[in-house]
Amino acid sequence: MPAERPTIVATSGGWTRRELGGVDWAGTAHLAVHLARVPSGRAPRLTYLGTAGGDQRAWAAEVHAAGSRAGFRTTVLDLFPMPGVADPAGQLLASDVVWVGGGSVANLLAVWRVHGLDAAFRAAWEAGVVLGGVSAGSICWFQGGTTDSFGPDLRAVTDGLGLLPYGNGVHHDSEPTRRPFVQHLVGTGVLGETHCTDDGVGLVYAGTDLVEAVTEVAGKGAYVVRRDGDGVTETRLEPRLLPR
Template structure:
């Protein structure tokens, strides 16, 4: 049973640190699994891509361990130094959830396109596979956003996959330059309407419609930034708390 409609959970969250080391999947990732409507009695099939971080094996081990604790059947799709499966497009299409990690969104997009995955992600999305991710793994689904992919100074990226026809601002409350740069880019027309998430917040889309914001952390917000008249207007979207 795939998701009821093409679904994306774009976040500045998804992970929580364990007291004894390592990480666990947090509320926004569990929500993505719930939206996939996995049949009872079968473990959710979650495919993780760490392309933006260079497919680090140590992090892949953390992903597998977190998946085991959560009851997920986890596959890590590596693209460095070569694809780790014979049919990456088939793996994506056969997943319940695809989750993309953070890092360099510019490098991620370039590598995906070299391997022909742009079309594969669209096919999976249209088939009801829930797409999600954090930071670079959020921006990639949009038309563009703000990124430190090119160096320590934030810059725009405008060649996202475009499944969602908006800009995306991640880490909106924790990195001081994110908010003013989003406002500059929207005001100048480099980015259109831009949807932003504080750390711990997820944006849930069905088709291309933002249906809700959710939060793993109390007091956080989501934001829509638009150009109106001669200025830029920012509107807060109050997230629904996730109790996990």
């Protein structure tokens, strides 16, 4: 039973630190699983891609542990040094949710394209697999956004998968150069309308429509940045607070 419409949950969140060490899936990730409409009595099938971080094995162990505690049937799809499953496209299609981790969005896009996953992600999205992710795993679904993939100074990335016809800004409140750089890119026409998230906030898209902003942390915001004549406007969206 796939999602009702092609669905993306694009976030600057998804994880929470445990008092006992490690991490657990946070509210935006659990929302993605809910939107997948998994039949009762079956564990949600979640595929995680850590391509943007170089497929770190230690982090993969954290993902498996978090999935076990959440009751997810978790597969980590590595692409280094080679795909970890015989049919990566089939793995995506067999998932209820695909979640993409943070890191270098430029490297992520290049590696995905080498393996034909750009087309595979579109097919999975259109089939009702819920796509989600954090930071690089958010920007990748859009036309582009702001990235530190090339070094400590932010640059634009404009060759995202383009499933969503907007730009994307992440970590809008926690990295001080993000907000002004997004506004510069929109004002100069490098990016079109751009949707941004504070840390802990997610944006939910049905098809290409932004239908809801949600947050794991009270007081956080989401924003729509648009060019307005010779200037730029930033409109705050008040997210719905997710249960812990």
